[in-house]
Amino acid sequence: MTNACSGRRRYLALWFPFLPTDRLHSHLSPCSPNATPPDAPMALVERMRGALRLSAVNAAALAMGIAPGMALADARALLPDLYVADADPAGDAHGLAQLAQRCLEWSPLVTPLPPDVITLDITGTDHLFGGEAALSAQVEDAFAALGLTLRHALATTPEAAQALARHATTPAPDERAAIARLPVTALGLDSEATLALQRAGLTDIGALLTRPMASIAARFGADAVTALRRLSGEAQAPIAALAPVAPLRFTRRFAEPIGLQSTIAASFAALLHQAAAVLMARDLGGRAFVLTLYRSDGARHRLMIETGQPTRDPALVLRLFDERIAALADPLDPGFGYDQIRLSVPHTEPLRAVQPDLDGAGQASDALAELIDRLSTRLGPDALRRLVPYDSHLPEQAQRAIPAQGNTPAPWPAPPAAEPPLRPLFLFDPPQPVEVIAEVPDGPPQRFRWRRQLHEVRLFEGPERIAAPWWLHGDAPGLTRDYYRIEDKAGRRYWIFRHGLYEEKPDPRWYIHGQFA
Incomplete structure (x- = not known):
């Protein structure tokens, strides 16, 4: 939107429509038992009016018809796989305050408006970041990196910026036209006053702006006039900007x-x-x-x-x-x-x-x-490292070494109960080549020679097929691995794989990747 009147104040409103669920998802480790995929439907519940009701949902749940205010039982009936967690209003308020502190990087006048809006007075500061568009893009990128969904808008009053961020769905040639297209819910009135406006046929702000303020006050109350005047810029509410924290x-x-x-x-x-x-x-x-x-x-x-x-x-x-x-x-x-x-x-x-x-x-x-x-x-921040689980099918890439300082150790996934281990604790790096004799070309090994010693296979289990990560190889994908868990006649157990299928490679080689305890 363009600013038609130079010299007027400019405000940037940030609306976080899914702040509670975004916060919860960002705090769950990928290996946590409570972790869910980013696109999985999620809802937060709290007790309201004597029943458990949804206080917040994420975008995936909203797209499936799950909305705040629904009873938990109704939401479960509509979507049995809905992930549910307890709401944390105090944590959400603290999170919004932390985000507001982060916004002091772009403006000295930042106002958090619980539960999900932050307003920045960017008058005279946007040129430091290359203009309003560049500043807005920088803010959006910063919060996207934190995993937060954000909608923003610019206007000459904080109320207009907030309303546009929440309710504007289509672009408009200027700010006044955009405000006129907003629904009457953008006024922020109570449900009874909003319903009365809608029943009177006044569904958007433009219809209200064409009527005398006195008639609106007489029929719908003084609060409607006050909200309308603040939205159009004729009046402004007092702003309680966040006081910058003194450096320690x-x-x-x-x-x-x-x-x-x-x-x-x-x-x-x-x-x-x-x-x-x-x-x-x-x-x-x-x-x-x-x-x-x-x-x-x-x-x-x-x-x-x-x-x-x-x-x-x-x-x-x-x-x-x-x-x-x-x-x-x-x-x-x-x-x-x-x-x-x-x-x-x-x-x-x-x-x-x-x-x-x-x-x-x-x-x-x-x-x-x-x-x-x-x-x-003493040794340097990168000298001491810890292993953390990593989401990869390739065994040698299923963990990563990261600096031990400042990183919370992620929980390792628990092995299935009452089952033998599918992976050995000891892996060779790199896998060691072995000579294998199989009954059929693509079958399990019958005997193999490793370190100049011949092993007769007594039992085997497999194959477990692991394909190469195709997205890393483009038109030349890597070779497929067929893993076998085998036991020789001496009772020793090994993890052996054939590197490549016969249609991928005419003479694939065999390797031993690990030993079971």
Whole structure:
């Protein structure tokens, strides 16, 4: 939409129509037992009017006729495979507040409007991002990367921008024409007033704008006139913009430069305790801490440490900085002394008091997290890694190594109960070639030679066919694998596969990929 009147204020409204379900889906690990595909119908329920009703649904459920306000029993009857979870209004409100904080990157005047709208005053700031269109595209890309569905609109009033984001379905030549096409539900009136307008034949805003305000107030109430005037720009509601959070920076200056290590350590410890008090008051914990030492000759030394979990424990942070200093190739040289020390906490996350487990499991996990932080700080963030499951049919790609610090370990899928393992715990990398004799070309192995030793096959199970990922090879797909679980006469069990079908390759080779315990 174009802005016909230069010099007027401009607002960007962000509407997250599926915020509760998007939040839930983004917090579920792909290997969690509660995980669902992104396009699976999902609904959140809470008790309303004495019954369990849907408070929110995702796009897939809405497309199948499942809508908020429906009774859970009716939704289950319509869609038995509907995934249902408990609603979390407090978590949704906190999530919207976090998204609003994220929007301070694009505008200093951000107003969150629970449950699902954020308004940005972009007057005078859009040119910093290449104009309104470029700014809107950047915002949309940022929230799409978080897995959030977003609709946005621009207007000269916040109410108009919000209404256009929620209700505009077709483009219009200008803002006034777009507002006139909106349905009367865009006024945000209660259900009785909206129904009265619709029964009177006033189904869109354009029909209301052609009538005198006095007659509208007399028949439908003053709230309808107020909402209409705010939507058309004749009046404006007070805006409670989000107050930017002051950066967490703590500074200590000295009348005379200090150079003794004990004095520097004591001053730094005092800054850590000061930061811990502020973090506790805000229910926050730091994930990154930056120490800057200002030398009297103008030189600066900057050190940064990161933690895998939010913390405000001064002793823990001090130990990590000791590890960081000990790992420096060049020791810190105070020269003629430091005249200023600054501690910054650029990255924080919510951290509230929790009740420790009676069995001490929580303390053990905390100790492991501290050990990971210390080793990652000493050796480097990429030196310590952990294996996590990865969605791949190829056995050697069913896990990935990621940095251990800052990544929550994903649960591994549990094997089927009361069944022998389908995959060995020990895999060869790369698979080792074997010589196989089979009764028929595409049949199971009867005997095989591995490491110059002949093995007679007593039992076998298979084949388990695994095709190559065609999307990675284009017109030249990889070879198909036929896996067999076999046991030789000595009772040893192996996992062997033929690499390729005979129609793919005239002489496919055999490999042993692993051994069962």
